[in-house]
Amino acid sequence: MQKNNQNRNKMLMFYQKDKTFFQLVIIAVIVFAAVAFMKPEKFLTSENMLSMLAQFPQFGIMTFSVMLAMLLGGIDLSVVAIANLSSITAAFIMTGSWGQGKSGTVVILAGVAAAALTGAAAGWINGVVVYHFRVPAMLATIGTAQVFQGISIAVTQGKAISGLPGAYSEIGRLDMGGVLPIPFLVFAICVLALSFLLNRTTFGSNIYMLGTNRKAAEYSGLKVRAYTLKVFILGGILAAVGGLVMMSRTNSAKADYGDAYTLQCVMIAILGGVDAEGGAGKVRGVAVAVLIVQFIASAINMFPALNTYTKTLIWGLTLIVVMIWRMFSGASHRNR
Amino acid sequence: MKIINKALHKGEFYLALIIIIFCFFVQMRSGQFLTGNNLVDLCVSMIVPSIFCMGMLPVVITGGIDVSFTALASLSIYVGIDILLRTGYEGSVLAAFLLVAALSLILAASNGFFIAVLDLPPLIVTLGTMSVFQGLLLGILNASSQNVLPKGMSDFGMSSLFCVTNKELDITSAMPYSIFILIGVTAGTWFILKHTMLGRGIYASGGNKNAAVRMGFKVKKIKFFVYCYMGVLAGVAAVIRICMARYNPPGNMIGMEMNVIAAVVLGGASLNGGKGTILGTLLGMGLITIMENSLLLLGIPGYWQTLFTGIIIVAGTSVTSYRAAGTRKITAGREGVRHAEE
Numbered sequence: 001m002q003k004n005n006q007n008r009n010k011m012l013m014f015y016q017k018d019k020t021f022f023q024l025v026i027i028a029v030i031v032f033a034a035v036a037f038m039k040p041e042k043f044l045t046s047e048n049m050l051s052m053l054a055q056f057p058q059f060g061i062m063t064f065s066v067m068l069a070m071l072l073g074g075i076d077l078s079v080v081a082i083a084n085l086s087s088i089t090a091a092f093i094m095t096g097s098w099g100q101g102k103s104g105t106v107v108i109l110a111g112v113a114a115a116a117l118t119g120a121a122a123g124w125i126n127g128v129v130v131y132h133f134r135v136p137a138m139l140a141t142i143g144t145a146q147v148f149q150g151i152s153i154a155v156t157q158g159k160a161i162s163g164l165p166g167a168y169s170e171i172g173r174l175d176m177g178g179v180l181p182i183p184f185l186v187f188a189i190c191v192l193a194l195s196f197l198l199n200r201t202t203f204g205s206n207i208y209m210l211g212t213n214r215k216a217a218e219y220s221g222l223k224v225r226a227y228t229l230k231v232f233i234l235g236g237i238l239a240a241v242g243g244l245v246m247m248s249r250t251n252s253a254k255a256d257y258g259d260a261y262t263l264q265c266v267m268i269a270i271l272g273g274v275d276a277e278g279g280a281g282k283v284r285g286v287a288v289a290v291l292i293v294q295f296i297a298s299a300i301n302m303f304p305a306l307n308t309y310t311k312t313l314i315w316g317l318t319l320i321v322v323m324i325w326r327m328f329s330g331a332s333h334r335n336r
Numbered sequence: 337m338k339i340i341n342k343a344l345h346k347g348e349f350y351l352a353l354i355i356i357i358f359c360f361f362v363q364m365r366s367g368q369f370l371t372g373n374n375l376v377d378l379c380v381s382m383i384v385p386s387i388f389c390m391g392m393l394p395v396v397i398t399g400g401i402d403v404s405f406t407a408l409a410s411l412s413i414y415v416g417i418d419i420l421l422r423t424g425y426e427g428s429v430l431a432a433f434l435l436v437a438a439l440s441l442i443l444a445a446s447n448g449f450f451i452a453v454l455d456l457p458p459l460i461v462t463l464g465t466m467s468v469f470q471g472l473l474l475g476i477l478n479a480s481s482q483n484v485l486p487k488g489m490s491d492f493g494m495s496s497l498f499c500v501t502n503k504e505l506d507i508t509s510a511m512p513y514s515i516f517i518l519i520g521v522t523a524g525t526w527f528i529l530k531h532t533m534l535g536r537g538i539y540a541s542g543g544n545k546n547a548a549v550r551m552g553f554k555v556k557k558i559k560f561f562v563y564c565y566m567g568v569l570a571g572v573a574a575v576i577r578i579c580m581a582r583y584n585p586p587g588n589m590i591g592m593e594m595n596v597i598a599a600v601v602l603g604g605a606s607l608n609g610g611k612g613t614i615l616g617t618l619l620g621m622g623l624i625t626i627m628e629n630s631l632l633l634l635g636i637p638g639y640w641q642t643l644f645t646g647i648i649i650v651a652g653t654s655v656t657s658y659r660a661a662g663t664r665k666i667t668a669g670r671e672g673v674r675h676a677e678e
C-alpha cells in the first residue's frame with residue numbers, strides 16, 4: 001500500500017515536472033487514434049507510416065530553427081527563405097561544371113557543406129540585424145526573408161533547378177533496412193543533438209536565461225551579442241538542413257518551395273510549448289507537436305475533396321485554439 | 337533658424353531628403369521620372385497601400401501588429417462582390433464600400449477580441465487569423481476569379497479625375513477619384529490621432545500600458561478599436577483596388593502586408609509602440625513605392641525586384657531602429673542620472 005502510494009507520487013512528480021510534454025503525448029495518441037479510427041484502411045498501413053516518417057522531417061527541422069529564435073523572445077520568419085537559398089546553393093554546386101569528373105560523394109559533400117555555410121551566413125545576417133541594428137526580430141526576418149528569396153529568384157530566374165546527382169535523390173527515397181527513411185534519421189539526429197545542447201550544456205541554459213530575462217543575463221556577465229549571433233547562426237544551419245532534406249525529396253531546388261511552412265513552423269512551435277515571449281520551450285515537446293501536425297496533415301490528405309488551403313485554415317484555427325488553451329492552462333509566461 | 341534646427345532632428349526630414357536624392361538620381365539616369373504620367377502613376381500606386389498604412393499606424397502605435405489585414409480584405413471583398421452580384425445590385429459604388437467595410441469590421445473584431453480582450457500576442461494571433469481568412473477564401477469558398485464586377489464598381493473604376501498623356505512614349509495615365517478617399521482617410525486618421533481623447537489613448541497605451549490604465553484610459557477598448565479600424569480601412573482599400581483592376585483575382589492582395597509594415601516603421605514608428613506620425617508613414621510608403629516603380633525606369637530586370645525591395649526594407653528599418661535605440665539610450669541615461677541625483 002505504502003509503496004503503491006510512493007509510486008503514484010513519483011509519477012505525479014514526473015508529470016508535474018513537464019506537464020506540457022505529457023499533455024502533448026496524450027493529444028498525439030488521441031489524434032492518432034481518431035485518424036486511425038476514421039480511415040483505418042488507409043492510415044494503418046505500413047506504406048502510410050513510412051511515408052509519414054519521410055514527410056515531417058523537412059518542416060520539423062525548420063521548426064527547431066523557429067524555436068531557437070523564439071527562445072530568445074524573437075521569431076524567425078525567414079527559415080523557409082534560408083532553406084531555399086541553401087538548397088539552391090547546394091544544387092548549383094551539385095549540378096555545376098565544377099563537379100564534372102569528380103566522384104559523386106565529393107560533389108554531394110561539397111554541396112551539403114556549401115548549403116550549411118549559406119545557412120550559417122544567412123543566420124548571421126539575421127543576428128546582426130536583430131542585435132546590432134536593434135530591429136525587432138519579426139520585422140528583421142520578414143525583411144531578410146525577402147532578401148534571401150530575392151537572391152534565390154535572381155540567380156535562378158525563378159526556375160527550378162533539377163538534374164541533381166542520382167545518388168543524392170536516393171537519400172530522400174532510401175530506407176534504412178526498409179524501416180527508417182533517411183530524412184527521419186536526420187530529424188532524429190537533430191532532435192538528439194539539440195536537446196543535448198539545450199538541456200545539458202551551459203550554452204543551452206544560458207539561452208533560456210537570456211530569453212527569460214535579458215537584463216538579468218546581461219548584468220550577470222553573459223555575452224548577449226555572442227549568444228544572439230550564435231543562436232541565429234545555429235538556426236540558419238538548421239534551416240539549411242531542412243532545405244537539404246526538402247531538396248532530396250523534391251529532387252530539385254526552387255525559390256518558392258514550402259511557402260506554407262513558415263506559418264506551420266510557428267504554429268508547431270507554439271503547440272509544442274514554446275513561449276512566444278521567450279525563455280521557455282523544450283525540444284521534446286516540439287518534436288511531439290511535429291508528430292501531431294503530421295497525423296492531422298495525413299488525415300486531411302485522405303479526403304481528396306479538401307484542397308491545400310483547407311490545411312491552411314486548419315493550421316490557423318489550431319494556432320489560435322492552442323494559444324487560448326495555453327492561456328487558460330496557465331502555461332503562458334506572463335501568467336506565471 | 338529654429339525651424340531648420342528642429343527639422344534636422346526629425347526622421348521625416350532625412351526620409352524626405354533620401355526620396356528627393358533618389359528621384360533626382362532616377363531622373364538623371366532615365367529622364368522619365370519627372371514626366372506627368374509617371375507622377376500620376378506613382379500617385380495611383382500609392383493610394384491603396386497608403387490607406388492600408390493609415391490603418392496600420394494606430395495598430396503599431398499601440399505596440400501591436402496586424403499581418404492578417406490583406407487576407408481579411410481579400411475575403412470580405414470576395415464575399416461582398418458575390419453578394420452584390422447575386423442580388424443583381426446596379427446602384428452606386430457606395431453600397432459596395434459599406435458592405436465590404438461592414439464585413440471587414442466583423443472579421444476584424446475577431447482580431448480585436450483575441451488581442452485586446454484575451455491579451456494574446458498580436459503577431460501570432462494575426463498570423464493565425466491570416467491563414468484562417470485565406471483558408472476560408474481559397475479552401476472553403478473555393479474562390480475563383482470574379483471577372484465581372486457590379487455595375488457601380490466598374491463605373492467607379494473607369495471614371496477618372498483627369499488624364500495625363502506622355503507624348504514621347506504615347507502612354508496615358510488616369511488619376512482616379514479614389515485619391516479623394518485617400519486624402520479623406522489620411523485627414524481622418526490625423527484628426528483621430530492628434531485631436532481626440534481616443535488618439536491620446538492610442539499613444540498612451542503604446543508608450544506605457546500600466547500608466548495608461550492608471551490614467552483612466554480604457555486600454556482594452558482602445559486596442560479593440562485600432563484592430564477594427566485597420567480592418568475597415570483594409571476593406572475600403574480593397575474595394576478601390578478591385579475597382580481599379582476591374583476584376584477580382586482572389587487572394588491577390590496577400591503579401592502586400594510586408595511593404596505596409598515596413599513603410600510604417602521606415603516612417604519612424606516603433607514596433608514597441610508609443611511612436612509614429614502620419615507624415616513619416618506617408619513618406620515611408622512614398623519611398624518604397626518610388627523605389628519599386630523606378631526599378632523598371634532604371635532598366636533593372638524584374639527578377640531582381642524582390643531582392644531590391646528586401647534590401648531597401650532591411651536597410652531602412654535598420655537605420656530607423658538603430659537611431660531609435662540610440663535616442664532611447666540617451667534618455668535612459670538621463671533618467672538614470674536624475675535618479676542618482678535624487
